[in-house]
Amino acid sequence: MNTVENRFRDKLAGGEQFVISVELVPTRGMMRKGFEELIAFTEAALDYGKIDALSLTDNPGGNPRLAPDVLGLDILYRGMSPLVHMTCKDHNRNGLESRAFQLNRMGIENVLALTGDYPVDGYRGVAKPSFDLDSVSLVRMLADMNRGLEAPTPRPGKFVTLEPTNFLIGASVSPFKQQRAELLGQYFKLEKKI
Numbered sequence: 001m002n003t004v005e006n007r008f009r010d011k012l013a014g015g016e017q018f019v020i021s022v023e024l025v026p027t028r029g030m031m032r033k034g035f036e037e038l039i040a041f042t043e044a045a046l047d048y049g050k051i052d053a054l055s056l057t058d059n060p061g062g063n064p065r066l067a068p069d070v071l072g073l074d075i076l077y078r079g080m081s082p083l084v085h086m087t088c089k090d091h092n093r094n095g096l097e098s099r100a101f102q103l104n105r106m107g108i109e110n111v112l113a114l115t116g117d118y119p120v121d122g123y124r125g126v127a128k129p130s131f132d133l134d135s136v137s138l139v140r141m142l143a144d145m146n147r148g149l150e151a152p153t154p155r156p157g158k159f160v161t162l163e164p165t166n167f168l169i170g171a172s173v174s175p176f177k178q179q180r181a182e183l184l185g186q187y188f189k190l191e192k193k194i
Contacts, residue, residue: 006081008053008110009168021053021083026066035066042075051080053110058085062120064127069099072108083170084108087116092132093141100145104165112170113138113193135171136192142169 011019022045027034045051054075056068072082084103091099103111115135119127133141144150148164171193177183 004076004079004081004107006109006168008081008083011052012168019053020051021055022051023055023057024071025057025060026068026071028063028065038071039074042071042078042080046078046080053083054080055083055112056085058087058114058116059090059119060117062089062117064122069103069106069108072103073106076107081110082108083110083112085112085114086138087114088131088133088135088138089116089119089129090127092130093137095130096133096138097141097145097149100142100165100167104145104167109166110168110170111142112172113142114172136189139169139171139193142167 008019008021011017022041024038024041026038042054045054056071056075057065058068059065068082068084072084075082086096086099086103088096100111113135115131115138116129119129142165145162145165146167146169148161150159151162152158153160171190173186173190175183175186177186
């Protein structure tokens, strides 16, 4: 489990200090120069000491990238609790639950729940998106996991309560819409996330 101080969570909970996070975009594959630049920035951010979290995107713009969990674990090992983005486009609900349990086991606590961008590129074409859940239902699933998820047993009608996770669940809203109705839809989703 995570033994690294989670300054991001602590500062947000305190509500009195300004919180600083920096978003990093993982490379596609292990492109040597790009990956080394990410690691160098991570080390510089840790040495600087004023950045509370490095926020790691999950296939931004619909393009395949190195999973943010990999870089997140590297950041965790270096002494900072990362903020890992979790998007709904590439996994169905089972895949998202499995990934959440993986993050929990890895000791990664900070998760930003997002619906995600439609895929635009991939191996020999465009990937089919999942969108089995959206960001609202992903927030709900993570919150249920924090309370101890009720899971069915092989015996019909019987359930077991799983061990609670410890996620700090984040959500977002996009105010960059052209039409008023689109913007109101974003605010309605934000209310549901809260």
